[in-house]
Amino acid sequence: MSAHTPSRHDLLTIGQLADRSGLAASALRYYEKLGLIHATRTTGNQRRYTRGTLRRIAFVRAAQRVGLSLDEAKVALDRLPEHRAPSGAEWDGVAQSWQSRIDEQIAELERLKAKLTGCIGCGCLSLTRCGLYNAADRAAAAGPGARYLLTRDPTTGPEPAGGDFTE
């Protein structure tokens, strides 16, 4: 119930932040260099972080897990105000921007899973009936045909293939 002027214990040293975030201090300095997080300095030039920094870090880690680069994470985080605590609505805005990404990822994994389980379940172990295992062989003479989903988001850039077990 005390501070809204952050008292000394509201600020974390880099070691404390490392402990609480699970990242190495070196990684935190690296993140700071990239502009993902920010620190104030003591008179002796040591970094002090607000607790909100943990949220930013959590966000970055989440972003990475959805397949984003740190640069992309920065773009999203840059929508947050620099020098005041972001409001819930502001966090929401950023969070929203992951939504479609997450859905996409889930969808892709579901497709992959469907292919795997579908094939495992379809009694095609003899390699004679299942399109998944067999398409390549059948398509051999037939030319290009039978393509089985699992294509990737085109915005993801130059990764035109590799998502197909057929052929």
Added chain:
Amino acid sequence: MSAHTPSRHDLLTIGQLADRSGLAASALRYYEKLGLIHATRTTGNQRRYTRGTLRRIAFVRAAQRVGLSLDEAKVALDRLPEHRAPSGAEWDGVAQSWQSRIDEQIAELERLKAKLTGCIGCGCLSLTRCGLYNAADRAAAAGPGARYLLTRDPTTGPEPAGGDFTE
């Protein structure tokens, strides 16, 4: 109905394999160096790939998307016979080994999504009611408490945290 001795057109040059897999030829050579794929050689020492190689490549790409390294992919692929076409059952075995991984990944993404949408939907925009946005501030005095899921597979190694928006 022709070949079971693979005729010339059953074998792909590295350029053709690159085109059909969407990977660069250099990447394919790299994969070969890692033992992920294999090639026979012409009398002139050029690589020739069987069409089954496309399946191996697709598998590797899928593995990468589920977050595995090429080394891990190799471990899985090594369960396949080297010098004959793998049976459906054999592919199934390998595929099965991804199953749990995929499920895990999906689950993690679902958790992340739930956290995001849950919070967005819960009317907590004022930053006063929602545990997701608020836990940190509330936990401030309370010390370490209220941890909100999103932990990672421990087998994934040294990535102890970062998966939490709280705190």
Added chain:
DNA sequence: CTGCTACTTGAAGTCGACTTCAAGTCAAGC
């Protein structure tokens, strides 16, 4: 004030996954 640990910096190193390069060889169409 001493001593110790945690901090500071920039530069260099590492790791995975490739790409680029240079110099030379192969395969296929005309």
Added chain:
DNA sequence: GCTTGACTTGAAGTCGACTTCAAGTAGCAG
């Protein structure tokens, strides 16, 4: 048989995401 484009090699370079290092300074307990 010659040309042209696809192929060969090993070595080195790149990129993202960090880590490690060396030399020095800050902050705090006793």
